Amino acid sequence: MRGSPTILHLDMDAFYASVEQAAKPSLRGKPVVVGGIGPRGVVATASYEARVFGVHSAMATAQARRLCPNAAYLTPRFSLYQQVSGVVMGLLAELSPLVEPLSLDEAFVDLEAGGVEPATEAVRAVGERLRGDILAATGVSGSVGLAGSKMLAKIASEQAKPDGLVVIEPGTELELLGPMPVRTIPGVGPATAETLRRAGIHTVAETAEAGEAELVRLLGKAHGAGLYALATGHDERPVVAERDAKSVSVEDTFAEDLTDRTRVQLELARLADRCVRRLRAAGRSGRTVVIKVRRYDFSTLTRSETLRGPTDDPAVVREAAARLLEGVDTTAGVRLLGVGVSGLADYTQEDLFAQARAAEAAEAAGEDGGLQDAEGALERRADDGEAVPARRWLPGLDVVHRELGRGWVQGSGLGRVTVRFEEPWSAAPGRVRTFTVDDPDLEPAEPVPLIRPVVGEGAPAPPVGDVAAASGR
Structure with a gap:
């Protein structure tokens, strides 16, 4: 310390x-x-x-x-x-x-x-x-x-x-930490917290008072000793530059063993989505999907599948995890499930944008029955009879109009799309206009960079209007 x-x-x-x-x-x-x-x-x-x-x-x-x-x-x-x-x-x-x-x-x-x-x-x-x-x-x-x-x-x-x-x-560390719940300590998840709760340990102070020997008895040598050190304010972990994680994973331990196969499949799908959110937050993609299944008797199985290329598509990870689960017998009960992605790679920003947009469009396809499907999913006929991709206008995404300039989609429905024309530097909320979904003057666009233009000697210029308001507070 x-x-x-x-x-x-x-x-x-x-x-x-x-x-x-x-x-x-x-x-x-x-x-x-x-x-x-x-x-x-x-x-x-x-x-x-x-x-x-x-x-x-x-x-x-x-x-x-x-x-x-x-x-x-x-x-x-x-x-x-x-x-x-x-x-x-x-x-x-x-x-x-x-x-x-x-x-x-x-x-x-x-x-x-x-x-x-x-x-x-x-x-x-x-x-x-x-x-x-x-x-x-x-x-x-x-x-x-x-x-x-x-x-x-x-x-x-x-x-x-x-x-x-x-x-x-x-x-002042111990005075601050003492009354906090034990989940405050890094590495204390739902399963560890439940084990401690059963032993009458709820706060950081109670964890420290239990002593290292008791925590080792409850949690094992490495976990118990590490938890005692953190509960008493001792954290020697250094700041490590340029961390290069080898995998991204999530897991959940259940209060009661899961025996229903459908419930197991749903929980695995939920974990796959959580894993992909972490993957995307780190700006990464991965080639190998791994599932972890700990059964009622604490036996643990892992299964993995390597894809043809790296992905951060939640549907792809869900499907791979589901295939891996098919070969695992869960009838006697499942205590823990986990999903991970390894073989990490970096996507370019453009790839991330395209994948995120396609995934969200696919998820929303058909939500407003009778409207356009996901962008590129259906085709419409132009006046000259040539087939061109239909477009799906998703809320929040950027557009540009030939005459009115840049804006963003507020919503769409009944063959119409509503756009608000404004940019980050606009002095006030922009005007709103509605168009047909196939208006030839309206096109999807890339996001406007959100970096303040530099003025003078290295001082970033504030946004138009009040700086505090620009923070969204």
Whole structure:
């Protein structure tokens, strides 16, 4: 444990939704939900305005619509999120050579390695300056935690949300950690928490009071000893630059063994979707799909299938996982299921955009019965009789009109598409126009870069209008 709070944890606030608010002036300060828009869609991120109504990530979009019917429900634009993430990570790299990205919107930074003075006021000033630089460069806010360890820095950034900064002073760690639930400690998932609960352990303080020997007895040597160290505030994990994960995986342990085959298949499909969301958040794709099945007697089986090429398509991963499950007997009961993807590769931003758009279009196809199907899925006849792809206008995606310029799709139905014409730098919400879905003057477009134009000597220009409003707060 360091004697000064020189480990910084940055967590961008409601990242996907905040990027959409920064890019669309008409949505600033309003509830925004980003995710799958089809009948089986899942929320990826909800803005803080939407969270007031109970909407949160991993919730079914249908349920979110019931809780917050007036929110803007938008299709993800992964290439834009990657672009903004690149700007943010570049600002972090200016602070220190040791930057450990965890996802597109989250990272640790070792300020000591960057030569920052190990004094509370000095590191606080660096954190505040970083928050200001990120907002000025992207219009999106982030929360910063500063502490003497990675665990505490992450806890501090959680306390700072939204759009704040918290420093945990050395010497105050145990007082802060004590009353927190045991799930606060890294590595404590549902299964470990349940084991501890049965032993009467609910908080971090109770975990520390139980002692290392008892935790080892309950959880095994490695896990028990590691948990005791973290519960007593000892976290020696270094910030590791340029982490190169070999795989991305998720798993769930069930309170009661699953014996119904259909339930097992549904849970596996859900895990496959979660795995792909993590994969996409890391900007990666993978060639090998792996499933893990732990049965009632604790015997564990793994099965894998290598695809012809890397993918981040949820349908492909779901189908591969389902095929692998066919060869596993689950009749006696399943205690744990997991899905992973290995053989990781990087997609270009263009590939990510095309895949995300196609996947969301396929999911939403037929949602508004009688409308256009997923883009390219059906064909229509032009006036000259030549077959051309039909187009599907998904909410949130970018378009350009021959005369009116750039805008984004607000919605479509009954053969019409409604577009709001505005860009990130628009001084006010843009005007709205409605067109037929096959209007020849209207075309899909790539997202407008969300990087503030530079003015003067290296100072990013603020957006048109109030800077604070551009953060979507």
